[in-house]
Amino acid sequence: MKHYDWIVVGGGLAGSALSYELAKVGSSVLLLEQSATPQGATRYSYGGIAYWAGDTPMMRQLCQESRALHRNLSAELAADTEFREINLLLTIDPDRNPEQVAAAYAEFMAPPALLSVEAACALEPLLNANAIAAVLLFSHGHVSPEAMVKAYNQAFLNLGGDRQVTRVNSLSPAGVTTSSETYTSANIAICAGAMSRSFLQQAGLSTRLYYTHAEMIETPPLDLRLQAIVMPAEQQRFEMEERAAEVDALWDKPNFEVVPAILDVGVVQFQDGSLRIGQITRALTDLHPQVDAPESEIAMRMGIEKILPALKDVPGKWRSCLVAFSGDRLPLVGAMPQAPSIHLFSGFSNPFAILPPLARRFAQQAAGHPDEILRQMSPGRFEAEFKSDNST
Numbered sequence: 001m002k003h004y005d006w007i008v009v010g011g012g013l014a015g016s017a018l019s020y021e022l023a024k025v026g027s028s029v030l031l032l033e034q035s036a037t038p039q040g041a042t043r044y045s046y047g048g049i050a051y052w053a054g055d056t057p058m059m060r061q062l063c064q065e066s067r068a069l070h071r072n073l074s075a076e077l078a079a080d081t082e083f084r085e086i087n088l089l090l091t092i093d094p095d096r097n098p099e100q101v102a103a104a105y106a107e108f109m110a111p112p113a114l115l116s117v118e119a120a121c122a123l124e125p126l127l128n129a130n131a132i133a134a135v136l137l138f139s140h141g142h143v144s145p146e147a148m149v150k151a152y153n154q155a156f157l158n159l160g161g162d163r164q165v166t167r168v169n170s171l172s173p174a175g176v177t178t179s180s181e182t183y184t185s186a187n188i189a190i191c192a193g194a195m196s197r198s199f200l201q202q203a204g205l206s207t208r209l210y211y212t213h214a215e216m217i218e219t220p221p222l223d224l225r226l227q228a229i230v231m232p233a234e235q236q237r238f239e240m241e242e243r244a245a246e247v248d249a250l251w252d253k254p255n256f257e258v259v260p261a262i263l264d265v266g267v268v269q270f271q272d273g274s275l276r277i278g279q280i281t282r283a284l285t286d287l288h289p290q291v292d293a294p295e296s297e298i299a300m301r302m303g304i305e306k307i308l309p310a311l312k313d314v315p316g317k318w319r320s321c322l323v324a325f326s327g328d329r330l331p332l333v334g335a336m337p338q339a340p341s342i343h344l345f346s347g348f349s350n351p352f353a354i355l356p357p358l359a360r361r362f363a364q365q366a367a368g369h370p371d372e373i374l375r376q377m378s379p380g381r382f383e384a385e386f387k388s389d390n391s392t
């Protein structure tokens with residue numbers, strides 16, 4: 001049986017980027033993904049790259065690296081990620097004070113321009129002028145998430161990496177087991193998105209990794225053309241994640257809603273003309289909950305009708321997936337303190353921006369170059385909390 005330097009579990013954006021970068025520094029790598037066409041968060045993502053969003057020196061550094069990396073990635077991987085720069089319009093509700101809303105973005109690396117309703121409608125003629133007080137304008141990056149994963153996977157195979165479509169059933173510090181094989185490795189990287197939490201638990205490991213259920217409407221390619229990505233300036237998802245992460249003990253309760261659901265009205269159009277319209281986010285402990293899909297779809301259509309009336313009745317299907325997030329908005333990247341051969345690479349809150357440079361740094365560190373940024377993202381930062389929880 002072949003023994004690998006690294007086994008990477010999960011082939012969404014995290015596992016695909018990481019397996020490629022590890023192979024690029026000369027490691028032997030096995031990538032295990034359970035589905036031939038993955039249905040995780042990456043599959044349903046908007047693919048927006050918020051490389052303007054660095055609000056600390058560390059995040060600014062990663063955002064700068066991200067911009068340079070994305071611009072060159074299609075050439076490096078010899079496959080098109082569909083990268084482009086596009087206007088991102090963040091809508092401000094009529095009852096809100098635009099200057100106050102804009103102030104929340106003042107610390108970012110590239111603060112937005114505050115646009116009048118008229119100027120916003122000139123950039124995106126489908127906007128409903130009566131539904132907004134103003135708009136924040138950013139220059140945003142955008143890729144096709146599926147094209148990007150495909151490009152990373154192809155480049156990984158070209159470097160001699162092994163990729164198997166198989167479900168990993170269990171994990172130990174020496175390797176992983178699928179229904180037909182046991183694979184051994186010096187190191188295992190868990191990139192299983194929301195499923196990473198149960199993987200770790202099953203191996204007796206804990207950290208502050210949680211997940212939400214995201215719901216959106218996906219359309220086929222349409223003739224209608226949006227000029228920009230549209231999202232709310234006051235997104236509720238980040239605050240919701242913060243509140244959900246404050247109550248760690250509730251995440252072990254079966255069939256439990258940790259905090260109430262939210263709706264952030266937004267839409268993105270891909271280069272093939274298809275749309276993703278969303279998004280409802282739920283913090284439910286059940287991995288496969290029963291939700292009322294028709295009711296969710298109505299809520300999302302009513303939401304988008306207010307902002308972009310032309311989109312209310314576009315053909316489309318309700319979709320859902322799980323999305324991982326961490327206890328403090330920093331990703332969880334590095335060795336688990338209780339089992340140093342098991343590494344976590346998950347819980348990113350701005351993944352299309354910071355994940356590719358972090359995958360590169362991770363591989364460089366694995367090749368013997370310690371990295372100060374990665375040290376700050378180590379799952380070990382929560383170790384003291386878990387020790388004190390277990391001792392009380």
Ligand SMILES: Cc1cc2nc3c(=O)[nH]c(=O)nc-3n(C[C@H](O)[C@H](O)[C@H](O)COP(=O)(O)OP(=O)(O)OC[C@H]3O[C@@H](n4cnc5c(N)ncnc54)[C@H](O)[C@@H]3O)c2cc1C
Nearest residue numbers: 010012013014034038040041042045046048168193351352
């Ligand atoms: C509607 C929506 C819009 C979003 N918009 C943006 C955006 O604009 N910008 C941005 O940066 N982020 C966005 N995100 C978030 C982003 O898409 C995710 O955080 C990111 O794609 C997560 O990637 P991942 O690889 O960690 O997880 P996933 O994509 O979920 O990948 C995990 C993989 O692990 C595999 N797996 C799980 N269990 C096993 C097992 N037992 N064996 C083998 N394989 C397994 C799964 O099949 C899956 O492919 C959005 C998310 C959603 C849902």
